[in-house]
Amino acid sequence: MIPSEPVITVRNMVKKFGDFIANDNLNFEVYKGEIFGFIGANGAGKTTAIRILCGLSSPTSGEMNVGGFDIYRQTEKIKQNIGYMSQKFSLYEDLTINENIRFYGGVYGMNIAERKLRTTEMLERLELTAYANRKIGDLPLGWKQKLAFSIAILHNPKIVFLDEPTGGVDPITRRQFWNLIYEAVEKGITVFVTTHYMDEAEYCDRVSIMAEGKIVALDTPEALKKQYNAANMDEVFLKIAR
């Protein structure tokens, strides 16, 4: 992937909770069309950073631009242009698949014809057409995760933020999930993903490794493996962490 224009620019991002510094002066850019991974142990500050970029949390200081919009002054414009899937599963369990899609499609202002077309495509792709009128609460976790991702990108956002999207699902479902991510990239969506699975780090175009609120390494997986003389990302991570 040849770096093109940045869709996310972060300069000197700081987030403090009282005395605790969750994000300590982060600087990075995410380019259009890439899969950008945020890797790190629990509590390294990944979720804090992703929440700030989505407008769910306000930074203590720093300059940030998401999708061409300023994070302080154009928050609502950013929201029209991003998708978000949190580690806490957040579709409505008491609504059916169709009802969830109708709601989210509706609030992003999709017109009905477009929504119906994309819903049909999506359910066929996920092989869930027969379950369209089932309540989300009745579905297995793996299906829910794939569905949550598909709904997060239904309105065709510029960027989708995924916060530990594959937590608690089996390896096969994780593989299928990553296939969905690649398909989204093919459609031109930039993917910002956090994970603590090192095999998933290999799937990213570039990864940024976080520890104690700081970015300690940022490059392609290949370059990082070369730099740390490691066979895989797992070794890279252990060497950095040590």
Add this chain to the structure above:
Amino acid sequence: MRTLFYILQKEFTQVFRNKSMLPIIFVMPLVQMLILVFAATNELRQVDLAIVDYDHSTVSREMIAGIAGNPFFKVRENLANSQEAENLLMRNKIDLALIIPRHMDKDLTTTKSAQVQVLVDAINGNAAQLSLAYLSSVIGEYNRKVVISRIGGENNPIKTIIIKPTYWFNSQLNYKYYMAPGILVVLITVVGMLLGGMNLVREKELGTIEQINVTPIKKWQFIAGKLLPFLVIGLFDLAFGLLVARLAFAIPIRGSLPLLFGLASVYLVLVLSWGLFISTISDTQQQATFVSFFSLIVFIMMSGLFTPVESMPDWAQKLDFINPLYYFVKIMRSVLLKGSNFSDIFNEFAALSAFAVSIFGLAIFRYRKTS
């Protein structure tokens, strides 16, 4: 506007899919109307009275007969002494004890006046005063007869002033007429203050609110989406409760129903907004329930629903200027019992509207998409 439509579609679907909603909508009004209206009464039906007669004269026996003949009193006679009466009072067996001293008859003839003693269980001061007043009036009536007979019988022209009361708006002094409209207010207040707020906090607990907060949904749209379904439920419950009250107690509906429901809508927006405001500052349903309940109890006790506002201290009466229940209890009673029209209750309407708009604004302001 289209966004609001999708939000409302989602909220209505969820609210009416919730299986616990149906009992709430139908059982709550039934229980409140059929049980509370009977229970919330200040009427004294029967007073237990013990009489100790030390005199055993014609006069004392006539007086006792007069009291015993009154259905208001359940009389225990033949007590040996006043000690026995005190014991009964102590053990909550009686409310009143009347002690007729020796020589009452003689005193009445020789000194032209006689005294009797009344012991009153005054734990409930209100009931104590009422039962004493009742007993006094029965004895007073007997007194009048004694006076008339001793002066020279019915032929002697004695001039007395007789009061002929006409009770307006509730001619039979039916306590249920007074309470039922007030209980209806409590009913829709509970619906308004708890249901909307709980619904919002639930989204916080489940985490679904995060997903809402990353969408371009506007704050007022989200709050309106949480408010409108319960406004509908509140109005429905008012209609249902009114129907129950009409059928069970035949409470009069003298004013205009469209006026009543219009005002109820304003009131519901107010209490719903208050519940939603509380839930924007709470993280769990427990917290929100606690704060809502606390304010609910303060509002109800101060509202004049059970105790007249006029007998509260001055500062408490002033506090009622910001008590939504105070206004709506007044509106309910006036419209239903007096048949008040819009101009009669314009002041209450204006106060409720001003509060409704500002609390709705406050709830929107306090709801944060960014923490």
